[in-house]
Amino acid sequence: MKNNYLILVNQEQPLPRFFQPGQLILGRDNVYLEEQTHLKLMALLNEIDGQQSIRLVNGFRSIEEQQLLYDTSVKEFGMTYTKKYVAKPLCSEHHTGLAVDLTTSLANETHLISPEFDWQKNKLVQLFLTKMSDFGFIQRYPEGKEHLTGISYEPWHFRYVGRQHSKKMQALDLCLEEYVLQLGAGVQ
Numbered sequence: 284m285k286n287n288y289l290i291l292v293n294q295e296q297p298l299p300r301f302f303q304p305g306q307l308i309l310g311r312d313n314v315y316l317e318e319q320t321h322l323k324l325m326a327l328l329n330e331i332d333g334q335q336s337i338r339l340v341n342g343f344r345s346i347e348e349q350q351l352l353y354d355t356s357v358k359e360f361g362m363t364y365t366k367k368y369v370a371k372p373l374c375s376e377h378h379t380g381l382a383v384d385l386t387t388s389l390a391n392e393t394h395l396i397s398p399e400f401d402w403q404k405n406k407l408v409q410l411f412l413t414k415m416s417d418f419g420f421i422q423r424y425p426e427g428k429e430h431l432t433g434i435s436y437e438p439w440h441f442r443y444v445g446r447q448h449s450k451k452m453q454a455l456d457l458c459l460e461e462y463v464l465q466l467g468a469g470v471q
């Protein structure tokens with residue numbers, strides 16, 4: 284089956300229970316990503332000379348792993364925090380292999396749920412944000428779109444949608460929920 288790079292996964296649209304991701308690749312930092320997502324991310328990091336300074340924190344995650352992460356987060360950080368940042372199993376786009384969390388922190392003790400990727404502190408992050416749409420990536424949970432995505436602003440979480448779509452989404456300032464809705468309505 285052809286990969287659906289525009290697949291929408293959120294609290295209201297969980298994946299089917301037996302969802303199968305596309306071909307996964309074990310890439311850098313022991314992170315699994317869908318083949319094309321991995322390829323384009325590496326190209327982007329090469330382009331900005333970020334292979335040394337940007338680490339991959341999370342990529343593909345199984346439904347079982349998401350359950351464990353969710354339960355652990357509730358235990359350690361409480362329900363309010365968990366609801367803000369951790370999707371329920373089947374509702375996380377990390378199941379698709381098309382999403383990646385990045386950090387500029389090279390410390391071993393990186394926070395797994397909210398890793399540091401701060402454009403205000405880091406020029407390389409600014410460069411990443413400037414170039415990402417050329418390589419098919421979008422910031423999936425932008426500031427100001429929380430009411431649409433259902434997830435708080437996550438500066439570290441990126442999603443591969445393919446260049447054709449990422450360029451349009453950036454130009455029109457649309458999050459994936461808005462974009463998919465517009466495409467469905469025939470507006471291109």
Ligand SMILES: [Zn+2]
Binds near residue numbers: 341
């Ligand atoms: Zn993420």
